[in-house]
Amino acid sequence: MKIRKTLESVTPYVAGKTRAGAVKLSSNENPLGPSPRALNAITREMNHLHRYPDGRAELLIDALAEHFDLKRECFIAGNGSDEIFALIAGTYLEEGQEVVTADSTFSEYNFSGLLFGGHVKKVPLKEGRFDTEGLLNAVNDKTSLVFIANPNNPTGTILRCSEIRSFMERLPREVILVLDEAYGEFVTHPDFCPGRDLVMEFPNLIVTRTFSKIYGLAGLRLGYAMGHPTLVQEIFRSKQAFNVNLLAQKAGAEALKDHEFIERTLTLCREGREYLYKALDKEGFFYYPSEANFICIRVVKDSKKVFDYFLNKGMAIRPLASFGLNDWIRYTIGTEEQNREFISILSSLKSAEI
């Protein structure tokens, strides 16, 4: 049977690999587990699972509107932000139009573009950061969408406030910027400006976030987008009737309020970063200072072999060959003990013959 032409260049997603018994620090999951308030909501709601979920996720969207102090019409929820990217492409990307993003970034932007028959242009990162000048040069009258991850996965770098603002001012108004803030909650840089503060000013900006990282709910599949109502409301057309499961809706609304858990997560991440920076400096590894819950490290050896080396020692990390960074790895900041173990293995790597 003939598949769609556009899918010929699609290769299935490569997930962070691991094996039974290994400590998994390859997928930027929360080392503290899921939000306890979210788990309580699941326990309360599971007896209603024979019911269809609310197709518009109103309870969750009310909670998001309150959390961000924006109108409810600014939000749409999805089965993970992966689905949100596809919904945006499914709404605004005509077959044959172009998508612009970076080369070393999250692969689902590329996938969403291809799925709806778009051509994806990949602009190289510049010193580990999205190159706004290069992106704008790649935009032409065929461009429909631009994807920027802020912070970027896998480098952990951000675009500063002035950079995002100036980018939006120069981006043609009929081109949409999808600003993926999957790791936005982890940013500590003083010159980060959350997309939330820009969406009402720029009706061609849409910001995506997820419950997979800071809220520890990757397994539940929940992401959302916020933007100007005229931009967001059209996206409902391209979504399936019941795209977000009932437990995700209820758990998500509760997780937003789990301040104690969020604080613990942020503290662990901040302390982990500081420890790791010092240790990496001492061991002599180059890395990008990270605004996210992971660190991108140059190991100067083939990343797939380094992956095997770590796995043999009981730890799964992420080799970055599939991101085009052949001698780099990405480590998810873990618990204190996990971070120490990571540094110990990394240190032994220097003299390892691989």
Added chain:
Amino acid sequence: MKIRKTLESVTPYVAGKTRAGAVKLSSNENPLGPSPRALNAITREMNHLHRYPDGRAELLIDALAEHFDLKRECFIAGNGSDEIFALIAGTYLEEGQEVVTADSTFSEYNFSGLLFGGHVKKVPLKEGRFDTEGLLNAVNDKTSLVFIANPNNPTGTILRCSEIRSFMERLPREVILVLDEAYGEFVTHPDFCPGRDLVMEFPNLIVTRTFSKIYGLAGLRLGYAMGHPTLVQEIFRSKQAFNVNLLAQKAGAEALKDHEFIERTLTLCREGREYLYKALDKEGFFYYPSEANFICIRVVKDSKKVFDYFLNKGMAIRPLASFGLNDWIRYTIGTEEQNREFISILSSLKSAEI
């Protein structure tokens, strides 16, 4: 911002409406609640929700392969069968190709076709049943997909074994039949042949099923497709990395084995049907004898007004105007008490001035 041309004709899905306090018998949910074995699995797994789910749902697919005695390569899981329809269209329907289905059937077939830029041809039902002759006449060299619901939603009718087989024998081999068996487990007709028995013989047949109905897990979002491996494996290309949530994967695998719950559900449905047939005959209402967990009844009044009438009396049923059946309603077979209450309201409807 300009939306994709194909979406201009898409109107968002209309879910079974209800209101707080009303008994909801409008969405063919399981009146016995969710499968208890599924709930146990959720309780066991919820502490792992910070982990991404298995992107290929292998544990679930192993359970399905065992359940149906087919190879694991014959299966793919989705975020409800709604997603499965979109994945099939996303894999095999080129923009501008045609989709053939019925007029009065589940609306997500039409949606999936439109989402990928297809033209959808709707062949009228014949006495409440899919018209196989009419469908074949509508197929031409632009046709990519045919959707048949067996049993059909909302009429509850089936195509018999010989009809499906003869249809497949006459369908051009480059056209795919999507046979939606969302209600397949409820069929008692002796001449029903499960699509499972045909998929290895016809590599252009794909069968979809769901955990939303007999297993009582509509809120969790879980559906699947089975077909020849050459047909099914390509569909993985068009899916997002982690489309099926962790709890759905684990709960689904357990629900398949919840024989006691399945038996109770089937008994309730069978006894409910018998009671309702007698009562409807006595009250003088025309209906289609149903092979599913609902009954499609001609009320000979405007179905939306009938919906309001029922809701005022505390029960939500499904008006079928949106299916093109203006003076029909669909009632989900409920508990003994709910069925009696339904008949009582229906009886009072005859003399009501609406």
